[in-house]
Each structure stands twice: as structure tokens, then as C-alpha cells.
Amino acid sequence: MSTEPRSNHPVGSSRWATTRTQWKALGYDDEEIRRPKIAIVNSSSGLAPCFAHLDEVAEAVRRSVYDAGGLGFEIRTVAPTDFIMAAGRGGGYVLSGRDLVSYDIEAVVEGARLDGMICLASCDKTTPGQLMAAARTDVPTVIVACGYQSCGVLDNGRRVDIEEVFADAGKLAAGAIGFDDLCRMSDRAITGPGVCQGMGTANTMHIVAEALGMALPGSAPTQANSETMWAAARAAGPVVMAAVEADRRPSTVMTPAAFRNAVTAVIAVSGSINAVKHLEAIAAESPYDIDVHRLFEEIGQDVGPIAAVQPNGPTTIDEFDAAGGARGVLRQLGDRIDGSAITVSGTSMAEAVAGAPVDAEVIRAEPMRPESTIVVMRGNLCPDSGIVKLSVTENRARTFRGAARVFESAPEATEAIERGEVLPGEVLVLRGLGVTGTPGMGMASNVVFALAGSGLSERVAFVTDGQLSGLVNKGIVVGEISPEGGVPGPLGTVRTGDEIAIDVPNRTVDLLIDAEELNRRIEAYAETRAPRTWPARPGSWLGVYAGAVEPLDRGATLRRAAAN
Known part of the structure; x- marks a missing residue:
């Protein structure tokens, strides 16, 4: 290196003496101790198969760092997993766990003044949490996608x-x-181990990491324990060491051009709607002023899906992977991708995707539909934002008008559906599941599935501030309404019997009452603030989160805590 690694302290100082003592006790010699120190971020956990293979990957990465002239230190983070951790506190620990991942990383990387990091990306929240930490700490970082399960x-x-x-x-x-x-x-x-199959949140975010330039070209998606995954793990050490030498930081990789590329890639694969808030959160940690919701609105008018991976269409994730994966998508997008964006390996995005093999039957040159399947909604019921996810291959009703039937919890709504109390022609409104109301954001997908099981998907619209699965939803479903019902805003004022109009082509969701009445209701709610939340014990993680979290349309990060 042309300069001394920041992890090295002045020889003879007390800090040098104590760290030398610690690392000598781990078996390292003086030459090794002077090497650049690389964090190997591992979210290994025995709770779910998503993480079951990560310890072996971490060891392979550690060896690759050592062989490239660095010294790798494995560090652990919380390991949020939707299907397991959504059981407690209304699901609030899942999204909020993403932020814990980022702070876990920051505490060690900044506390120890490590020189770079390699992050083992697995389940839904680990990849965005790692990318948030990369943007915040701004140390050279490589994301290794650890694959989907068989x-x-x-x-x-x-x-x-x-x-x-x-x-x-x-x-x-x-x-x-x-x-x-x-x-x-x-x-x-x-x-087998790895993340969920299909174009859900985990595979979408692995593709995002590659489109941002933070993962090696051709490494996402991939099957867990495949040769592609192991090749990326072995290559990560030399790449991060070269990035440390060149001082190639996330701020030089995750630029506004890179975010445009990532949004374009998500639209092109009809990815998870959760990518919107995760990209918003990553952008919030970057030094750039980037409005991700607006990017989805703008780019989505000109770019449509060029692949239809299950459940969006018939293609399996294995077939998509074999057809070219993220690299193939980026190549097929042509000049809709900014080829000048720099990747963590130092090449441009244009160089990274040049010559990528593509099966054009699976990853097409032209879109399967002219516009994005991820639709950002506005209107007086969601003045900040709401999101609809459409199918790539199915055409269905895209407007709806009906009377609201309001529920304050997902179990209450599900039980009412099962009892036959939710009627065709109604708009089911579920609130109190937002980042403040739950707190941490509750899962609303069970209500979608209950509607489907009762044959009501095409006859009842669904509006919620809760989190939806990254998969396609049946019927008209508007999720992630912002402002959420747990804070003063239109959603918190809806009453059973109020009429709601949803117009997906025009991207509007409106409560059909006059503006004066709506404002009067919002003012009244702001005064009473009747709690519609899971009680969060003061001092608990969810209590801290509820008091510090930013609104969903700003990524649900904890930036407000820093501002105070």
C-alpha cells in the first residue's frame, strides 16, 4: 500500500502494544499484524437454512484475504429471517433487524478501524443492512451473494x-x-441451504448488489454452494485488497448513476417491492441526495420487465441463473444502463457486462410489458407513497372503488375474512403495521393469502401500511402506505364505510371525502393519537426504534436519532 493502513497504530504506542498483544495471542506474527485488516461480515445463525452454510464461506473468504496479503477477521451480526423472526411482536423485529445489522457492522469496523470488509449476503435484510453499513463507514467493501436454496x-x-x-x-x-x-x-x-427460491427480496437484493457495482460481475443470483458462489468467495479477497490499495470506497461505487442502474435492474427482473425501501435506506446512508421512489416512478415509465422469474412468470430461478442472471440482464438493458459507473473491482459497468452470455429466450432484449410492475402510488390516502406489485404475465383489474372495512390488526382482518364478514366490493383497510405503528413494520401478506383462500382476491381490494411479501400479490393490493396509520395522516382517519378509489394506471389511491373533512380528521387524530400499536417497552430495541425511525418513504432508517 502507498499509505499505512488505518488499522495500524504508531509502533511503541499503548494502542499498538495492546492490539499487538491481543493478535499475538491469536497466533499472528508481527508481519501479519501489519497487514491491512479486513472484516469478514458473517450473519451465520442456526435458526434458518438461509445461513446454514455461511461459516464455511467465511473460512474460504478468510483464506482468500490472507493469500492476497491481508488479514481477515470474522465478525458476526444479528441474522434477521422473515419466516422465523416475524413470529414475535407483530413481526417488528424483522425490518428493524436490518438496521441492527448495519450498526453491528459499524461498531466493529469503526471501533477497530478496520481497513475494508467482505460481507456474506444471505437472507432478505442482511444484504441491505450490509450495504447501509458500507455506505455509512465508507470503507472498501465487497458483497458476496451466498446463494439460493434448492x-x-x-x-x-x-x-x-x-x-x-x-x-x-x-x-x-x-x-x-x-x-x-x-x-x-x-x-x-x-x-439445501441458502435463501428462498424465486424473485423474492433476497434474490432481488443480491441482484441489486451487483447492479450497484458492489458485488463481482456474474455472481448473482447463484445457488448456494455452487461453483459460482465459491468462485466469488475466493475472488473476494484479491478484489477487496485491490480496492483498499486504490482507496476505492463505496462512495465512489454507489454513485447516483449506480442507483439508477440498480433501480433499472429491479424493474427489469420484476423484483421485490421491498427493494424500494431498502434502496432508499442505502441511499440515505450515502453522501448523495437520491430519491429512490422518484427513480422508480421515472424509470418505470420507460423500462419494463425483461424476465419473468417465478412467481412473476414461468421461469425458475435456476433457469434465470443459467440464462445469465444479473450480468445478463444488465447487458440486455443496453444503453438503459449507465456503463460509466465504476464497480468495486475497478472496471466500469460497461466493461463488467461486455460479453456476458445471455439466453434471450429467458432474458429478453425487449420488455414483456411496456411499464414497470412495481408501481409507486400517490393520492390523498397516500400523499407520500404506496406501492402496487403487478404480475409480468397476468392482466387483471387495475381500478377499484368500494366502501372501506377497517381493521387494526392482521389477525383481526384474517378472522373476519374466515367468518365471511369481508364482502365483495369492499376495500379492506389494515393499518397500524407501519414502522412506527408495529413498531418495526408488520407483515400483511397473511391477509392477502386469506383473501385468496376465500376466493375474494379479485373482488376485494386491500390497502395497508404493512409490509407485503416480495412476491406477486393477487388482485389489487396497495402496500406500504405512507404516512402510515400510526402517525397523523390520512390512513389513520379512514372509517368503515368511507369510499376509496384505486386507479393503478393513473397511480392514485384516494379517500373520497372533501379536503376540509380530511384535514379536520387528521387534526383530530393528531390531538388524540389513540394508540394503534403493539406496545413497545421503553428501552427495548423496538421502543428505541419506534422513537427514532424515519418514515418508510425515506427508507425507515434511524437518521432522525442522529439529527437529534
């Missing part, structure tokens, strides 16, 4: 994965699936 096959030859188990569980109460059939699906859905 899935099973039923006796009839049908593939089955955990997303199908999740969706079909909502049909059990309505008798649309038998208990034994559901158990058979559950038994066979996962046959």
Missing part, C-alpha cells in the same frame, strides 16, 4: 418451494388445501 418435487412432479408453502397455508382455513397436502409441501420445499 427446492423439492412433489409426487406429481410439481416443484415446490417455501414461497408456495407460505401462499398455500392461507388456503387451509378456507378448505382450498388439505392439511396433509400442506405438510407434504412443507416436508419437501427446502432441500
Whole structure:
């Protein structure tokens, strides 16, 4: 290196003496101790298969760092996983866990003044949390996508994965699936480690990391324990060491051009709507003023999906991977991608995707529909934002008008659906699931699946401030309404019987009352602030989060805490 690593302290100082003592005790010699120190960020956990293979990956990465002239130190973070951690406190620990990941990393990387990091990206919240930390600490960083899980096959030859188990569980109460059939699906859905199959949040965010230039070209998505994954792990050490030598920081990689590329890639693969808030959160940690919601609105008018990966269409994630994956998508997008953006390896994005193999039957040169399937909604019911996810291949009703039926919790709404109390023609409104109201953002997908199981998906619209699965939703579903119902705003004032109009082509969601009445209701709610939340014990993580979190349309980061 042309300059001394920041992790090295003046020889003879007390800081040098004590760190030398600690590292000598770990078996390192004086030459090794003077090397650049690289954090190997591992969210390993025994709770879920998403993380089951990460310890082996961490060791391979550590060796690659050492062979490239660095010294790798494995550090651990919290490991949020939706299907397991959504059980407690209304699901509030899942999204909020993303921010814990970022602060876990910051505390060690900044506290120890490490020189760079390699992050093992796995389940939904780890990748955005790692990218947030990279932007905040601004140390050279490489993201290694650790892959998707293999899935099973039923006796009839049908593939089955955990997303199908999740969706079909909502049909059990309505008798649309038998208990034994559901158990058979559950038994066979996962046959190896890694994240969920399909173009859900985890695979979408792995693609985002590559489109941002923070992961190696051609490394996402990939099957866990595949040769592609192991090759990326082995290459990560030399790449991060070169980035440290060149002082190639996230602020030089995750530029406004890179964010445009990432948004374009998400739209092109019809990715998870959760990518919107995660990209917003990453942008909030960067030194740039980037409005991700506006990028989705602007780019989505000119760019449509060029791949239809399950559940958006018939292509499996394995087929998409073999067809070229993220690198193939970026190549097919042509001049809709800013090729001048620099990647962590030092090449331009144009150089990174040049010559990428692409199966044009799977990843097309022209979009399958002219506009984005991720639609940012506005209107007097969601003046800041709301989001609709459309299918790539299905055409369905895109306008709806009906009377509201309001619920304050997902279980209350699900039970009402099962009792037949939610009627065709109504707009089911579920609130109190936002980042402040839950706090931490509650999952609303069970209500979507309950509507599907009861045959109401096409006959009842659904409006919520809660988090939806990264998958396609049936019928008209408007999620992540902002301002949320837990703070003064239009959603918190809706009453059962009020009329709501949803117009997806015009991107509007409106409460059909006059402006004066709406303002009067908002003012009254601001005065009373009747709690519609899970109580968060003061001093608990969710209590801290609720008091510090920014609104969803600004990424639900904890920037407000820093401002105070």
C-alpha cells in the first residue's frame, strides 16, 4: 500500500502494544499484524437454512484475504429471517433487524478501524443492512451473494418451494388445501441451504448488489454452494485488497448513476417491492441526495420487465441463473444502463457486462410489458407513497372503488375474512403495521393469502401500511402506505364505510371525502393519537426504534436519532 493502513497504530504506542498483544495471542506474527485488516461480515445463525452454510464461506473468504496479503477477521451480526423472526411482536423485529445489522457492522469496523470488509449476503435484510453499513463507514467493501436454496418435487412432479408453502397455508382455513397436502409441501420445499427460491427480496437484493457495482460481475443470483458462489468467495479477497490499495470506497461505487442502474435492474427482473425501501435506506446512508421512489416512478415509465422469474412468470430461478442472471440482464438493458459507473473491482459497468452470455429466450432484449410492475402510488390516502406489485404475465383489474372495512390488526382482518364478514366490493383497510405503528413494520401478506383462500382476491381490494411479501400479490393490493396509520395522516382517519378509489394506471389511491373533512380528521387524530400499536417497552430495541425511525418513504432508517 502507498499509505499505512488505518488499522495500524504508531509502533511503541499503548494502542499498538495492546492490539499487538491481543493478535499475538491469536497466533499472528508481527508481519501479519501489519497487514491491512479486513472484516469478514458473517450473519451465520442456526435458526434458518438461509445461513446454514455461511461459516464455511467465511473460512474460504478468510483464506482468500490472507493469500492476497491481508488479514481477515470474522465478525458476526444479528441474522434477521422473515419466516422465523416475524413470529414475535407483530413481526417488528424483522425490518428493524436490518438496521441492527448495519450498526453491528459499524461498531466493529469503526471501533477497530478496520481497513475494508467482505460481507456474506444471505437472507432478505442482511444484504441491505450490509450495504447501509458500507455506505455509512465508507470503507472498501465487497458483497458476496451466498446463494439460493434448492427446492423439492412433489409426487406429481410439481416443484415446490417455501414461497408456495407460505401462499398455500392461507388456503387451509378456507378448505382450498388439505392439511396433509400442506405438510407434504412443507416436508419437501427446502432441500439445501441458502435463501428462498424465486424473485423474492433476497434474490432481488443480491441482484441489486451487483447492479450497484458492489458485488463481482456474474455472481448473482447463484445457488448456494455452487461453483459460482465459491468462485466469488475466493475472488473476494484479491478484489477487496485491490480496492483498499486504490482507496476505492463505496462512495465512489454507489454513485447516483449506480442507483439508477440498480433501480433499472429491479424493474427489469420484476423484483421485490421491498427493494424500494431498502434502496432508499442505502441511499440515505450515502453522501448523495437520491430519491429512490422518484427513480422508480421515472424509470418505470420507460423500462419494463425483461424476465419473468417465478412467481412473476414461468421461469425458475435456476433457469434465470443459467440464462445469465444479473450480468445478463444488465447487458440486455443496453444503453438503459449507465456503463460509466465504476464497480468495486475497478472496471466500469460497461466493461463488467461486455460479453456476458445471455439466453434471450429467458432474458429478453425487449420488455414483456411496456411499464414497470412495481408501481409507486400517490393520492390523498397516500400523499407520500404506496406501492402496487403487478404480475409480468397476468392482466387483471387495475381500478377499484368500494366502501372501506377497517381493521387494526392482521389477525383481526384474517378472522373476519374466515367468518365471511369481508364482502365483495369492499376495500379492506389494515393499518397500524407501519414502522412506527408495529413498531418495526408488520407483515400483511397473511391477509392477502386469506383473501385468496376465500376466493375474494379479485373482488376485494386491500390497502395497508404493512409490509407485503416480495412476491406477486393477487388482485389489487396497495402496500406500504405512507404516512402510515400510526402517525397523523390520512390512513389513520379512514372509517368503515368511507369510499376509496384505486386507479393503478393513473397511480392514485384516494379517500373520497372533501379536503376540509380530511384535514379536520387528521387534526383530530393528531390531538388524540389513540394508540394503534403493539406496545413497545421503553428501552427495548423496538421502543428505541419506534422513537427514532424515519418514515418508510425515506427508507425507515434511524437518521432522525442522529439529527437529534
